[in-house]
Structure formats: C-alpha cells, structure tokens
Amino acid sequence: MKPIKELNPQFLESTENKKHLIDYLLGVADNYLILGQRLGELCGHGPNLEPDIALTNISLDMLGQVRSFYQYIAQLKGDKTTEDDIAFLRKEREYKNVLLVEQPNTDFGYVIVRQFFFDVYNRMFLGALQQSADETLRALAFKGIKEASYHERFSGDWLKRLGDGTEESKTRVQQAVNDLWIYTDELFHTTNADDAMIEAGVAPDMLQLKEYYYEKVGELLSTATLEIPEIEYFQKGGKEGLHSEHMGYILADMQYMQRTYPDSKW
Amino acid sequence: MIQNYNIPQELLDILESVKDPEIPVLNVVDLGVIREVIVEGKEIIIKLTPTYSGCPAMDVIGDDLERAFAAHGYSVTTQLIMSPPWTTDWITERGRKALEEYGIAAPLEETADKDVLLNEKKLVKCTNCGSKNTKLVSQFGSTACKAMFQCEDCLEPFDYFKCLK
DSSP, X not given: OOOOOOOXXXXXXXXXHHHHHHHHHHHHHHHHHHHHHHHHTTTTTSSSHHHHHHHHHHHHHHHHHHHHHHHHXXXXXXXXXXXXXXXXXXXXXXXXXXXXXXXXXXXHHHHHHHHHHHHHHHHHHHHHHTTOSOHHHHHHHHHHHXXXXXXXXXXHHHHHHHHTSOHHHHHHHHHHHHHHHTXXXXXXXXXXXXXXXXXXXXXXXXXXXXXXXXXXXXXXXXXXXXXXXXXXXXXOOGGGTOOOTHHHHHHHHHHHHHHHSTTOOO | OOOOOOOOHHHHHHHXXXXXXXXXXXXXXXXXXXXXXXXXXXXXXXXXXXXXXXXXXXHHHHHHHHHHHHTTTOEEEXXXXXXXXXXXXXXXXXXXXXHHHHTEEOOOOHHHHHHHHHHOOOOOOOTTTOOSOEEXXXXXXXXXXXXXXXXXXXXXXXXXXXXXX
C-alpha cells in the first residue's frame, strides 16, 4: 500500500482524471446501493425479529454510505446532477456494482453468506481507503469502517451458527457458499479507472489484499465446519456494467417511483 | 467533547431546545453532533457531524434546527462535517444521565463495550433495576445506534447505546 500522499491540486483539473475518479467511485458506491436495496427487501421478512432488524439496520448503513459517495460524485460533476439522479436515473449498464451484491435473497443462508463475503472485503477495503490521497474518501473510510465491523461480526456469527448448527442448516448454508463462491474473485477485479486511481494513490490496491481475504474467509468457514469450495472458475462483469439477469428486476423495483413520477420528492 | 460554541445564551437555549427525534430526551448539544456555530447577525451557520451515516434523524435534526431558529427570527444553514467522525464519547455527561433516565443504557467505554458485545460479559446495567445480570439479545436494535438487551433479574428488555469509536 502506498503511503499517504496529498493529491496534487491540479489532479482534478484534467477531464480524464475526473472521469476516472467518478467511474472508480461508482464501482465502490454501487455495491452499497444494490446490497442495501437487496437487504431492504427483507424488511419485515426476516426469519425472526432480531435478524430482521439487524439486516435492515445494515441496509440503512449501506444506503447512508452510498449517499455520501453519490454526493461527492455530484459535486465532482459540478453540473445539475444530484445524488438522486445517480441513484435512480441510470440504466443497467451504467451501474458498476459487482455481481455478488445483486444475487437474490434465496434463503437466509444465501443472505448471510453474501453478506459475509462482502463484509470481509468491505472492512479491508475501508481500512485501506483510510490512506487514500483524497481527503473526502479518507473521511468516508474512517466513518464507514466503524459500521462495517459491526456488519462483519453479525454475518460471521450467523455463518458459524448455521454451519455448525443442524444438518439442515449446514447443508443449506454450504450450498450457498458453493453457489456464491464464484462471485468473490470479482471483488478484486480492477477496471481501467480503478488502475488509474490506484496509480494516483486515491484507491487502495486491493489485489494485494486478496490472499489475506481468502485466508480470513477460509478461517471462518473452517470454524463454521464448512468446506472451502474448490472452484477455480469465477464470474465477473458487474464492474464493467455487464450484470446478471437479477439486476433488471432490482432496478425496476428501485426506479419505478422516479420513472413514473419524475422529480418526485419526499 | 464539551464544545464551547461562543454564542449568546439566547442562541444556546434555542440550540438546546432541538432534540434527537428518536431519543427525545437528548438535545443536539448533549448528543455531541454540533461542531461549530457561526453567527453573523441574523444568519447562522451550524456545522453538524452525523452519528451513523444512514441515520434518518440527521435530516430531521437539520429541519428542526432551521425551524427552531426561524421562530426567533434567525435563518439557519446547516453543513455536514464528516471528519473527524462522531463518537459516543461526545455525548455529554448530562446526555448520558438523560439516556439512563429514559431507559436506554449509556455507552460503556470501548474495551468494556467489546467485552459485552463479543465475549458476552455482564457489564451493562439494567435501566430498570440496576442489576448487571443482563444479556445481549441482539447487536442491532430499534435504531442504528442501539443494541437490544434483557435483564435476567427483573426480565426488563431495554436498549443499550452502542459505543462507537
């Protein structure tokens, strides 16, 4: 990881740098939006009261995070774009979230495994982002990591409970681990914009943390008496805007109101 | 963090009349979210630090501040300050008392908080009977900032304000 350096004030005067920064930020922020939306779907549908409240709390944290990122993007764009435009008025290909976060809430096991795979990554990411050369991103990272550690504790605890629980819970959560494993590698995939921002010291180079990620995930899976899948073929595409078939449904649900009543407000 | 805002008592009174909408016994000064108040005649700029990033109370607090000051002829602009991030250490002593009286256990210091949430040590005092024989029911509670507890002596369920540092 590069040491903290301040961004050259001229850095953002270059249109290309600015565009790369915006694309990079979308890749980060859209994960929070889509995962927040997915978790929001569970409001009132949790297996019992406590996880229901916890999942919606996590959803709220994600949506809070994403607002700060979108506000920053809107500020960088400097035109009339607002955070709401970014959240609600883009087309599918313009969303840069990873495939992992758009996977459906198949059952509670899937919800927990998806969350755990993301939380471990997210906490490492926010830890590394605290050394960004960009002042705003540093502030967001310091703020976000406090919440992210609560999330990781929640999903990790549940994963252990389900894996080391009954035969039924173990079988089902193992299935979720096997099915979602193929989406983990994309967390470390970088786009051209990402590479440019890593070069500039704005973005952390997550590839360097990949081994540590799999070590941490593997450790917890072992504690949970679950098998680590031996799958070497991974799916990617979301970060380039190529999403799975689930994405259209999420957006239809999420954007319905803004599309039907444009510019509607609370 | 006890802030000295360097503002006339009249303005401080207005400021303290604005409560956290989700914990109505706690005013915004005691909650520790007011970073700076800049007064220029009838124009006031208030700098706020959000508690949890998604906390819906922040928007309401902004509106409530504008309304409270408008009633006294001032116009308020609020600005969000992200750094340094808010911590539960900024809740004042008066604020902690108000929380306890309201039935919400005030945040413990960081190490004790971890002991409670991770190692299930019994350190949180029941807000009803004062016993420390309490257990964590869920790390997440009715709002982003709270966890759910239950007293094993008097059986009272209550909220605990999580330590955020």
